[in-house]
Amino acid sequence: MTVDTSKRSDKKDIKTILHQLENDAVIGISVDCVIFGFDENELKVLLIKSDLKKFEGKWSLLGDLVNNHEDLDEAAYRILKERTGMDDVYLEQVRSFGELNRHPAGRIVTIAYCSLINIQHHELKILDNELHWHRVVTLSEMAFDHQKILDVCHEWLQRRIQEHPLGFSLLPQKFSLRELQNLYEAILDVKLDRRNFRKKFFSMELLEDINEFETDVPHRPGKLYRFNYDKYQKKERKKWFGIDF
Amino acid sequence: MTVDTSKRSDKKDIKTILHQLENDAVIGISVDCVIFGFDENELKVLLIKSDLKKFEGKWSLLGDLVNNHEDLDEAAYRILKERTGMDDVYLEQVRSFGELNRHPAGRIVTIAYCSLINIQHHELKILDNELHWHRVVTLSEMAFDHQKILDVCHEWLQRRIQEHPLGFSLLPQKFSLRELQNLYEAILDVKLDRRNFRKKFFSMELLEDINEFETDVPHRPGKLYRFNYDKYQKKERKKWFGIDF
DNA sequence: GCAAAAGTGTTGGAAATACACCCATGT
DNA sequence: ACATGGGTGTATTTCCAACACTTTTGC
Numbered sequence: 001m002t003v004d005t006s007k008r009s010d011k012k013d014i015k016t017i018l019h020q021l022e023n024d025a026v027i028g029i030s031v032d033c034v035i036f037g038f039d040e041n042e043l044k045v046l047l048i049k050s051d052l053k054k055f056e057g058k059w060s061l062l063g064d065l066v067n068n069h070e071d072l073d074e075a076a077y078r079i080l081k082e083r084t085g086m087d088d089v090y091l092e093q094v095r096s097f098g099e100l101n102r103h104p105a106g107r108i109v110t111i112a113y114c115s116l117i118n119i120q121h122h123e124l125k126i127l128d129n130e131l132h133w134h135r136v137v138t139l140s141e142m143a144f145d146h147q148k149i150l151d152v153c154h155e156w157l158q159r160r161i162q163e164h165p166l167g168f169s170l171l172p173q174k175f176s177l178r179e180l181q182n183l184y185e186a187i188l189d190v191k192l193d194r195r196n197f198r199k200k201f202f203s204m205e206l207l208e209d210i211n212e213f214e215t216d217v218p219h220r221p222g223k224l225y226r227f228n229y230d231k232y233q234k235k236e237r238k239k240w241f242g243i244d245f
Numbered sequence: 246m247t248v249d250t251s252k253r254s255d256k257k258d259i260k261t262i263l264h265q266l267e268n269d270a271v272i273g274i275s276v277d278c279v280i281f282g283f284d285e286n287e288l289k290v291l292l293i294k295s296d297l298k299k300f301e302g303k304w305s306l307l308g309d310l311v312n313n314h315e316d317l318d319e320a321a322y323r324i325l326k327e328r329t330g331m332d333d334v335y336l337e338q339v340r341s342f343g344e345l346n347r348h349p350a351g352r353i354v355t356i357a358y359c360s361l362i363n364i365q366h367h368e369l370k371i372l373d374n375e376l377h378w379h380r381v382v383t384l385s386e387m388a389f390d391h392q393k394i395l396d397v398c399h400e401w402l403q404r405r406i407q408e409h410p411l412g413f414s415l416l417p418q419k420f421s422l423r424e425l426q427n428l429y430e431a432i433l434d435v436k437l438d439r440r441n442f443r444k445k446f447f448s449m450e451l452l453e454d455i456n457e458f459e460t461d462v463p464h465r466p467g468k469l470y471r472f473n474y475d476k477y478q479k480k481e482r483k484k485w486f487g488i489d490f
Numbered sequence: 491g492c493a494a495a496a497g498t499g500t501t502g503g504a505a506a507t508a509c510a511c512c513c514a515t516g517t
Numbered sequence: 518a519c520a521t522g523g524g525t526g527t528a529t530t531t532c533c534a535a536c537a538c539t540t541t542t543g544c
Binding site: 491492493494495496497498499500501502503504505506507508509510511512513514515516517 | 518519520521522523524525526527528529530531532533534535536537538539540541542543544
């Protein structure tokens, strides 16, 4: 059980590494998916009720062990596919969590992935599961360290939607500016000025006016837009943002 | 070897998980440290020559397997301690890399940590090791997927020093504004206006003028400053940065 | 015609940028 | 005295924030 950890792994021969893997370094790896959706002007997350006695009645993220023949990303996509039936969704690794006693079955390090999907398009696939879209803001007391993971992913999302066009994955392909603003306001928990918000997005010139309008609204219908991913891809990224802390 | 992956891990009982861990999910976890330093106005990274035949002559990051009784962060700190003798350095997890064939000894997922240290203060400890500070810009062809890991960490650093006061960890406690600017220019690969750079940092009011001056410089000595971490800690973080992508 | 949200411009202040000269020190 | 980098101020521009009224539709 004792291993000479003063040696660099790179200096060990492969046999030594294998031996260590079988003894001192038996750790499971799981992936936990934080699947965000947006509905009724609120940020939602897809959860399941935990069955483990220890966490009875608590909510849990969607996770599974990573098999040794699959990539980490693959594992995340597999889980998403199993839950929502979709495989063309936004998915990104956020970070890993490896506290010693985070899992009752033993030492399991988990890698958190964040996924953004449009709830409307995926509703059918998850109806007969024991899955629930849960409001993010009113959540607490989850199973494992999942509350912590969710918090980290939520902060990650808040940061991320300001610098990358992720938000659109949470909306239908065609959306109104009001919907887009509601999304930002909900995720960031801020109030924004409508005119400045519009100005901002129009000046980016990444929204395509498709000359369609909302229907079935009890007021003047808003214009619908589509996000132009191609144009966005072609923009060059700046590496200088300005020092500010 | 076949496992019913359609079941959620949360729905499996603990015995099933353990069984799976012993068979289908045997994956090693390692930590790789990207240890950055700053010297001669250049960003450096601490590397070792790989001994594995497969990677003969190539450079490798400092990594080791994570033992099952240690936290991920602990493992990273252990490696740092072993290499540099320091344990009060800046260290942060960046992300994990889990491609199937990234390691010749089998399936090993690695978690990359970024560390920033002041080369001068740590020089003695690493003299008699087979370690080398290597310029980041001229590096290529590393062992494993370490080039990729380094690239990701470098980008992470570029982003990070603009929004958090990490950079100071790369400098002596007392530094001149010129040194600070050189640091930013080297890491970001940009040219900055000296006056505006000063204005920026002075307006943050986080630099303490300690009324000392450079010595042994062949020109007018510059004032030395210290970064005031306490004051920084007390500042409240903003969550709204402005949409821009 | 009324309720409800869509759509639209201007202005003032703050911050970022661009830019050039004198100063202190070592040799 | 001279070479080297330290130190400083101002004018311009750009970006962000604040703010109110008219328009269109459904009921």
